[in-house]
Amino acid sequence: MAGRFLSNATNRIDAKGRVSVPAVFRSVLSQQGIQELYCLQDFIYPAINIGGPDLLDRFERRMAAEDPFALEANEMSLLLHGGGVYMRLDAEGRLPVTEFIRDFTGISSEVCFVGRSDHFQLWQPQAFHEAQAKAREMVRMRGVRQ
Template identity: 65%
Template sequence: MYRVMIRFLSNFVNRIDAKGRVSVPSSFRSILVSADVQDLYCFQDFVFPAISVGGPELLARLERRIEVADPFSPEANRMSLLVHGGGVFMKLDQEGRLMVTDFIRNFTGITDHVAFVGRGDHFQLWRPEAWETAREAAREGLGR
């Protein structure tokens, strides 16, 4: 039997309010609610100037990858440094907004708008202009 998996899909740009909060797109919030995600694990992406966001399972998946490596290897140490040292837990407020903290702003360059980008089992927070540039580079890389 085929089981349908709910995924974070599409992209949205939302404005940050005067208090530094941004509304998470309703389709993304619905996925978080259906998965009963209370705490959002957020980490600085390994490749892009973006913050990757998911539930605790995202952190667990990354930790499983670290666990299979030699604990003294440079790869395991680099992964732990990025996964643990470059990650935080955050919560949405009652209205489904996320606080755009210095942790997010300093890494991404986000100022007054946030691009929410679906990445399957998680989503990312981008500076909208950086997202457009990365999307075009990805399209060119696929030969289109």
């Protein structure tokens, strides 16, 4: 189905600290009319989640259902707002690999783009392959079949 971020690809960071977003991911962004990207540090993995403003909206709707003075709402705000930034691709479809991204993920020279259906992630390639292998093993141990 079109409009989903699927698969993964690894691209090198250029001398100016930018990385080309895979064409298939740019196509999904275009189909969805997304120009401004919301980038959020993942809650579990050393990865950056990237999507349109609806990604932030989804989490904020969940927060709005909580008591705004509750610890859970405060923690969520700390992660969503304190661990998120807006970014834009340049005219050639490149994303700046900022300290915000590098510090959280450990990315240095290459970025692994990972589709997650309604958003995508940036990973350090080896960390992604290790996490995917661990997830595959956990699914296998639970007996889930394709």
